[in-house]
Amino acid sequence: MPILEVKNIKKNFENTEVLKDISFDLEEGQTLSIIGSSGSGKTTLLRCLNFLETPDEGTITVRGKQLLDGANPITDPKTLRENRKHFGLVFQQFNLFPQYTALENVTLAPILHSDASMKDSIIEKGKELLAEMGLSDRMNNYPHQLSGGQQQRVAIARALAMEPDILCFDEPTSALDPELTGEVLRVIRELASRHTTMIIVTHEMAFARDVADIAIFMDNGIILEQGPAKELINNPKEERTKQFLSSLNDR
Ligand SMILES: Nc1ncnc2c1ncn2[C@@H]1O[C@H](COP(=O)(O)OP(=O)(O)OP(=O)(O)O)[C@@H](O)[C@H]1O
Ligand SMILES: [Mg+2]
Secondary structure, eight states, X not given: OOSEEEEEEEEEETTEEEEEEEEEEEOTTOEEEEEEOTTSSHHHHHHHHTTSSOOSEEEEEETTEEEEETTSOOOOHHHHHHHHTTEEEEOTTOOOOTTSOHHHHHHHHHHHTSOGGGHHHHHHHHHHHHHHTTXXXXXXXXXXXXXXXXXXXXXXXXXXXXXXXXXXXXXXXXXXXXXXXXXXXXXXXXXXXXXXXXEEEOSOHHHHHHHOSEEEEEETTEEXXXXXXXXXXXXXXXXXXXHHHHHHHTO
């Protein structure tokens, strides 16, 4: 059974159909990369998966449990909160809480979501996660005292601290200089090698090809092509995918 089953997701904004009929599966431990030109609907799809948008139609199922049916949305806040926990999201712009240290950013949500007796172990776990991100000596720094790459690694630790089934990234390196991009990609590569289930929207084609197991090419609200990442990126079948990839190579 796939860890994630997305079926027939549709989403309109006013009169624009942004997601037309999106379906795909993801197996546990695999990494999926989503590529496609600007405006093709990649962020909207991730936001639907993370319950930041409600699709108009379609279903999202994790480990066999249907979490969302666009035609019959959940309104109970407690169920919504529970369902959200299956996904973690790392944004392009880090979105750390500026008034909290790196460690507090990582531990805040898990502490809020569990009882007081868990606090010490959550803090220990937060320290471990930050250490894994290469930030042992930065735990007590505030976001403004950290580089963009360090902030993004805190954001990744924060997402992991909630132990999501699926970790999603929306262009995690596009706000970073090339040098800092490398350190964030290394961390994501390491997560992939440990079989963290991930969905990564990225414009870094070499990274998508090397790290992802499967890739999806989105065009104008549909999945135009999907398959093994190496095959899709090295030998795309659809004319539109070829055009998109060669436009990136021309830059
Ligand atoms: N809240 C919104 N209200 C109205 N239209 C929206 C909204 N969010 C996104 N859109 C539109 O939906 C389409 C898809 O946007 P989306 O951000 O999902 O694209 P994307 O593939 O992530 O693009 P990019 O590569 O530039 O990040 C765009 O035409 C965008 O203008
Ligand atoms: Mg986007």
